[in-house]
Amino acid sequence: MANKPDEDYIELTLKGDVNAFSFLVEKYKDMVFTLAVKMVKSREEAEEVSQDAFIKAYRYLSKFKGDSKFSTWLYKIAYNTSLDAIKKKSNSYNTVTIDEVTVNYISSVETVLDGIEREERAAVINDCLQQLPEDERAILLFFYFKELSLKEIIEVTSMSEANVKVKLHRARKKLLRIVKNTVEPELISHYGRK
DSSP, X not given: OTTOOHHHHHHHHHTTOHHHHHHHHHHHHXXXXXXXXXXXXXXXXXXXXXXXXXXXXXXXXXXXXXXXXXXXXXXXXXXXXXXXXXXXXXXXXXXXXXOOOOHHHHHHHHHHHHTXXXXXXXXXXXXHHTTSOHHHHHHXXXXXXXXXXXXXXXXXXXXXXXXXXXXXXXXXXXXXXXXHHHHHHHHHHHHOOO
16 A cells, blocks of 8 residues: 555545555654654653544544645644643743844854754754743744745644744744753853853
């Protein structure tokens, strides 16, 4: 059954072939889990969210009309399932006030990050991303890491285009502030003031 388009597996599933849906689960399980773990911040909870997302996708597969890619439709289900899990848990997240970000400020953050090895940089960025509210974290994840288009993000999140653009802009600014506040003290303590 390999190398068929998603639509073929969807059609087979709708005709009653459960094994066809297991191919879709196998193909997209990492994508769904990665999104869930970034949003709910717990591997165990992300596994539950992923499972719930696939159950919902199976249950509502007949509602998939093919207007978008199947992966985008599945992202939307995983995103909403993650938000539901977060609401149930009702954790409070650290938020950072938004200040003016100047070109010099952005370049100073980039300069600081240039001194960190590539793997350390990824770990720092991931830790900093976790400090953002889940909706902003998800939008950054979709845009930069999953490389979804603005249209696809709007479809996944059900937000207006203006709202997605505003959240993306604010999330970038917050992330820059968090990175600067996280990295700079560490570099100062490690290397001393210049």
